[in-house]
Amino acid sequence: MALTSNKLYVLIATACCVGYAWLFFNISENFTDSNNFTVCLFKEVTHVPCPSCGTTRGVISLSKGHFLEAIYTNPFSVIIAAIMIIAPIWIVLDVVRKKRTLFQFYQKAEKLLIKPKIAIPLIVLVLLNWIWNIAKGL
Amino acid sequence: MEAQKVDMFIMSNGKYFESHHVNAIRNSLIAADDSKWPMLSVTQFNDPSTILIVSIFAGQLGIDRFMIGDTGLGVGKLLTCGGLGIWAIIDWFMIQSATREKNMEKIQRILG
Numbered sequence A: 001m002a003l004t005s006n007k008l009y010v011l012i013a014t015a016c017c018v019g020y021a022w023l024f025f026n027i028s029e030n031f032t033d034s035n036n037f038t039v040c041l042f043k044e045v046t047h048v049p050c051p052s053c054g055t056t057r058g059v060i061s062l063s064k065g066h067f068l069e070a071i072y073t074n075p076f077s078v079i080i081a082a083i084m085i086i087a088p089i090w091i092v093l094d095v096v097r098k099k100r101t102l103f104q105f106y107q108k109a110e111k112l113l114i115k116p117k118i119a120i121p122l123i124v125l126v127l128l129n130w131i132w133n134i135a136k137g138l
Numbered sequence B: 001m002e003a004q005k006v007d008m009f010i011m012s013n014g015k016y017f018e019s020h021h022v023n024a025i026r027n028s029l030i031a032a033d034d035s036k037w038p039m040l041s042v043t044q045f046n047d048p049s050t051i052l053i054v055s056i057f058a059g060q061l062g063i064d065r066f067m068i069g070d071t072g073l074g075v076g077k078l079l080t081c082g083g084l085g086i087w088a089i090i091d092w093f094m095i096q097s098a099t100r101e102k103n104m105e106k107i108q109r110i111l112g
Helices: A005-028 A041-046 A055-063 A067-073 A076-097 A101-113 A116-136 B003-016 B019-031 B034-042 B048-061 B063-068 B071-079 B086-111
Strands: none
Touching: A005 A055, A005 A076, A005 A101, A041 B048, A055 A067, A055 A076, A067 A076, A076 A101, A076 B071, A101 A116, A101 B071, B003 B019, B003 B034, B003 B086, B019 B086, B034 B086, B048 B063, B048 B071, B048 B086, B063 B071, B063 B086, B071 B086
């Protein structure tokens, strides 16, 4: 599956749609019930939270304006929220202007992320976040 | 390149590529210059079976995608908990052919 620009746009758009649907599903759910409901395979199998567990709760508290609470639940939620807001706008702008700036950005970011100088600190950060998640018992 | 050399390469590395690509690879290898051989013989291809095992156990964290060089998709999988667990399961079935496609891209980069 070589990632062409069209595929990338469809993929990101679909991901955003699923993300928003998931978010609304979780907001409309009763909160005490939704805490027991998880789709995370890792958590189901091992009963240990994965690095991105708590992101949904984080995004929900972010949507209510509790920034610090979101950071405390999972810092990933800020990144996810930013992507979910920016990506659809970027895609629409690209489609309207018939440019491929998002695709070019994606390729540049991919090349940048693979460099050990950048990749290793990021991996360490993810691991630290994971340890924090386990310590918090999400 | 000599046909014998090419066939030896195909025999030992054929499993890393989609079966419908093998013939095209053979033809382009025969047409290729001999100077590509040293580069080609030291190139490491990702084994689809290994990546499948990684995908089953660590697909949730996107490590399979990172390993085959799809960094962007790997980050996406990591941040979204394996795409709410659904993408991780879909990838159990997709990752082998994705790996072979990536290997194809790799060999094309060497030959191109």
